[in-house]
Amino acid sequence: MGLLSVRNRFIEKLRNFATLSDPAEAALEAATRNASKLPARRDLIREGDRPGPVFVVLDGWACRYKILPNGGRQILAYLMPGDCCDLHIGLLAEMDHGIQTITPAQVATISGGEMDSLLTDHRGFARAMYITQLVDEGTMRAWITSMGRRTSKERASHLLCELYLRARNIGLTDGIELVLPLSQIMLADSLGMTPVHLNRVLKELRLSGTIQLRRGSVAIVDPARLAQIAGFDENYLHRRLRPAIAG
Amino acid sequence: MGLLSVRNRFIEKLRNFATLSDPAEAALEAATRNASKLPARRDLIREGDRPGPVFVVLDGWACRYKILPNGGRQILAYLMPGDCCDLHIGLLAEMDHGIQTITPAQVATISGGEMDSLLTDHRGFARAMYITQLVDEGTMRAWITSMGRRTSKERASHLLCELYLRARNIGLTDGIELVLPLSQIMLADSLGMTPVHLNRVLKELRLSGTIQLRRGSVAIVDPARLAQIAGFDENYLHRRLRPAIAG
DNA sequence: CGGATTATTGAACCTGATCAAAGTTCGTGG
DNA sequence: CCACGAACTTTGATCAGGTTCAATAATCCG
Numbered sequence: 001m002g003l004l005s006v007r008n009r010f011i012e013k014l015r016n017f018a019t020l021s022d023p024a025e026a027a028l029e030a031a032t033r034n035a036s037k038l039p040a041r042r043d044l045i046r047e048g049d050r051p052g053p054v055f056v057v058l059d060g061w062a063c064r065y066k067i068l069p070n071g072g073r074q075i076l077a078y079l080m081p082g083d084c085c086d087l088h089i090g091l092l093a094e095m096d097h098g099i100q101t102i103t104p105a106q107v108a109t110i111s112g113g114e115m116d117s118l119l120t121d122h123r124g125f126a127r128a129m130y131i132t133q134l135v136d137e138g139t140m141r142a143w144i145t146s147m148g149r150r151t152s153k154e155r156a157s158h159l160l161c162e163l164y165l166r167a168r169n170i171g172l173t174d175g176i177e178l179v180l181p182l183s184q185i186m187l188a189d190s191l192g193m194t195p196v197h198l199n200r201v202l203k204e205l206r207l208s209g210t211i212q213l214r215r216g217s218v219a220i221v222d223p224a225r226l227a228q229i230a231g232f233d234e235n236y237l238h239r240r241l242r243p244a245i246a247g
Numbered sequence: 248m249g250l251l252s253v254r255n256r257f258i259e260k261l262r263n264f265a266t267l268s269d270p271a272e273a274a275l276e277a278a279t280r281n282a283s284k285l286p287a288r289r290d291l292i293r294e295g296d297r298p299g300p301v302f303v304v305l306d307g308w309a310c311r312y313k314i315l316p317n318g319g320r321q322i323l324a325y326l327m328p329g330d331c332c333d334l335h336i337g338l339l340a341e342m343d344h345g346i347q348t349i350t351p352a353q354v355a356t357i358s359g360g361e362m363d364s365l366l367t368d369h370r371g372f373a374r375a376m377y378i379t380q381l382v383d384e385g386t387m388r389a390w391i392t393s394m395g396r397r398t399s400k401e402r403a404s405h406l407l408c409e410l411y412l413r414a415r416n417i418g419l420t421d422g423i424e425l426v427l428p429l430s431q432i433m434l435a436d437s438l439g440m441t442p443v444h445l446n447r448v449l450k451e452l453r454l455s456g457t458i459q460l461r462r463g464s465v466a467i468v469d470p471a472r473l474a475q476i477a478g479f480d481e482n483y484l485h486r487r488l489r490p491a492i493a494g
Numbered sequence: 495c496g497g498a499t500t501a502t503t504g505a506a507c508c509t510g511a512t513c514a515a516a517g518t519t520c521g522t523g524g
Numbered sequence: 525c526c527a528c529g530a531a532c533t534t535t536g537a538t539c540a541g542g543t544t545c546a547a548t549a550a551t552c553c554g
Contacts, residue, residue, distance in 0.1 A: 048482070050489070066392045069478045074392040086384065088377040096385040096483035130335040133380075137333065138343040140387040145313045145321040147394035148439025152542070183500060192395025197542055199502060215500090215551070231316045235295070236343040242297070399510065430532060444510050446534060462519070462532095 008032060010056050010108070013082030013170060014128035017241065024122035031118060032056055032108035044085075044099040044107065051092050053109035056084040060105025061181055065189075066097045075190040077139060078102075078163070078182075082170055086136075087115055087129050103181045131238065138236035147192050150231070155191050156201045157230035160211065164220050165234055177219045205229075255279060257303050257355070260329030260417060261375035264488065271369035278365060279303055279355035291332075291346040291354065298339050300356035303331040307352025308428055312436075313344045322437040324386065325349075325410070325429075329417055333383075334362055334376050350428045378485065385483035394439050397478070402438050403448045404477035407458065411467050412481055424466045452476075 011028050014020060020028070035058050038044075044055050047066060055062075057079045064076040064085075076097055079085070085099060090112035101107070110118070119126045142162070146155045167178050188198040205211045210226050212219040220226055258275050261267060267275070282305050285291075291302050294313060302309075304326045311323040311332075323344055326332070332346060337359035348354070357365070366373045389409070393402045410427065414420050435445040452458045457473050459466040467473055 064388070066388065068392070068396050072396045074395045076388045076391055086381060088381060091374065091378050091489060092381055092485055093487045093489040094482055094485070096485070097388055127338065131338050134333060134335060134339055137384060137387070140384070140391060141311070141313065141323045141344055143391050144323055144387060144394060145315070147391060148321045148436075149315050149319040184502095185500070189395075194543055195501080196503090196544080200542095203502080235341055238339055238341075238343070240340045242338060242340040431534095432532070441511060442533080443512080443535090447510090450534080 009058055009082035009170060010084065014125065014132070016128075016169065016239075017131040018124040018128035020124045020128070021122065024118075024125050027118055027122060028125065031110050031114055032058060035106045035108035038101050038105050038107055040101055040103050040105075042101045042105075044101065045095055046098045047095050049095045049098075051089045051095055053111045054085055054087055054089060054115055055099065056108040056110060057081060058106040058108055060107075061102040062099055062105055062107075063102055063186070063190075064097050064099050073189045074192070075186060076143075077136065078166075078190075080166055080170060080172065084132070087119070087133065090115075102186070131241065135236070135238050138238060142236045143190075152191070152193050152197060153201050153204065154230055155193075156187070156198060157205065157210075157226050158232055159187065159191060160218065160220065161223075161227055161230050161232040161234075162237070164218075164223070165237060169237075169239070176221060176223070177217055179216065180218045181216055256305055256329035256417060257331065261372065261379070263375075263416065263486075264378040265371040265375035267371045267375070268369065271365075271372050274365055274369060275372065278357050278361055279305060282353045282355035285348050285352050285354055287348055287350050287352075289348045289352075291348065292342055293345045294342050296342045296345075298336045298342055300358045301331055301334055301336060301362055302346065303355040303357060304328060305353040305355055307354075308349040309346055309352060309354075310349055310433070310437075311344050311346050320436045321439070322433060323390075324383065325413075325437075327413055327417060327419070331379070334366070334380065337362075349433070378488065382483070382485050385485060389483045390437075399438070399440050399444060400448050400451065401477055402440075403434070403445060404452065404457075404473050405479055406434065406438060407465065407467065408470075408474055408477050408479040408481075409484075411465075411470075412484060416484075416486070423468060423470070424464055426463065427465050428463055 008029060010032055011020065011025055014028070035056075044062065045051065059081045061081075062079040064079070066074050066076060068074070079099070119129065139162070142158070146158050150158060163180065164173065164178050167173050172179055184198050184202070185195045188195040191198065202211070202213060205226075206213055210222045210229070212221055226232075255276060257279055258267065258272055261275070282303075291309065292298065306328050308328075309326040311326070313321050313323060315321070326346070366376065386409070389405070393405050397405060411420065411425050414425050419426055431445050431449070432442045435442040438445060449458070449460060452473075453460055455472075457469045457476070459468055473479075
């Protein structure tokens with residue numbers, strides 16, 4: 001990476017899933033050059049909105065969420081640096097969920113037409129995007145499984161495992177330490193429990209020496225134990241990929 | 248539909264999402280001609296298996312599921328006649344969940360290569376498949392929301408609403424009556440609750456005159472009430488679509 | 495520095511789980 | 525065609541995980 005180039009976490013992520021040609025990287029670089037800085041808690045798009053371009057989070061965190069009639073909130077997924085929303089989002093008439101920044105974030109947009117050309121012109125990019133989508137789906141299935149069949153302690157541990165691994169994959173960890181800009185309220189809204197109960201669960205994990213909590217970060221002191229509590233199997237993140245049969 | 252042609256529920260479903268050219272329909276007809284009859288409770292593929300071709304359920308029901316270390320099962324989605332699994336499934340090294348028939352079923356397979364040609368040759372088909380995938384994702388998000396933030400009664404009602412609407416969309420209902428080949432055990436494994444408790448919830452819905460239960464079918468006696476209990480918003484099924492901008 | 499948001503703890507309560515048993519329905523083989 | 529066993533449904537009684545309500549402490553942000 002040259003001195004003048006800023007790292008592009010979107011491209012870095014896609015490289016994990018496929019080989020990108022130089023022209024592909026250049027095109028992606030160009031396509032995400034329009035990134036703008038957004039404050040925390042800013043909606044990129046709301047449920048009911050008509051979808052427009054694809055959002056690419058180049059830096060910072062965001063989340064997908066739904067609000068229920070009774071006012072409750074369910075967080076559906078976290079977008080970390082390099083993540084993006086569904087590539088074909090523009091085919092829909094209406095969003096079935098909202099997307100909001102959690103921290104201040106750098107977000108680029110790629111129009112449907114531009115995305116289509118990128119996909120047809122750069123097969124490596126297309127491949128990487130398809131895999132990305134499969135990973136996102138796998139993650140949703142893991143969440144459903146957690147919510148349905150894991151206890152609150154297992155569930156919280158599972159989410160921490162996931163976030164730790166995802167963060168590590170993109171170089172966001174420092175050893176066992178993970179920068180985690182999520183309040184316990186957000187975590188509780190992800191896990192389908194109350195902040196009060198989550199707080200007690202975290203306390204238990206803390207006291208057993210499994211994790212350490214600071215504001216804005218977690219340290220996974222005993223990863224093996226955490227994974228064992230969670231019944232964590234990282235297969236759904238699909239780091240091991242099928243070797244491509246010819247470019 | 249000519250006298251000699253058997254209805255192809257896959258094609259019928261896709262027509263809801265995009266206009267298919269005659270050549271496209273012919274190609275799809277040909278691609279699914281290899282369908283074979285499978286018995287109930289037969290795994291199409293298991294967690295950990297290396298994915299092969301795309302499965303298309305032409306008739307009968309199937310489900311995606313995960314088994315947990317402790318033996319518990321979580322059902323992740325239902326595949327009804329016309330539904331198929333992820334179109335890019337072949338890119339992965341390993342399945343993160345299993346797919347199993349529920350009833351005897353007619354299942355066709357489309358190889359990755361064949362799928363790729365179909366997608367490039369028939370844009371309407373590609374469009375329909377992308378929308379299908381977005382609907383599947385929306386459905387998963389609705390399930391996460393249900394599990395996280397709805398009570399058992401709301402959750403059960405929500406699932407019944409979903410299944411009723413999906414069945415009606417493909418002509419599987421008879422008025423308020425819905426053919427539902429799901430045991431209460433399966434429903435409980437979908438909803439993240441015990442069969443015992445689900446049974447009591449269903450009893451309550453039955454006694455309040457909201458639904459009627461027979462073996463293998465449900466009648467939605469009071470759809471408005473059921474939707475109101477569930478807090479059901481059908482937007483995630485994306486029946487209203489964005490009009491295509493040119494072919 | 496001051497208001498607002500977040501984290502932590504306690505106590506009472508309730509939804510849904512667990513354990514157990516009886517009643518139904520269904521498929522299969524005799 | 526009936527009998528049998530297996531799987532599913534239904535009901536009861538008890539228990540526990542997690543919620544709710546409430547109050548205090550800690551932290552952040554402008």
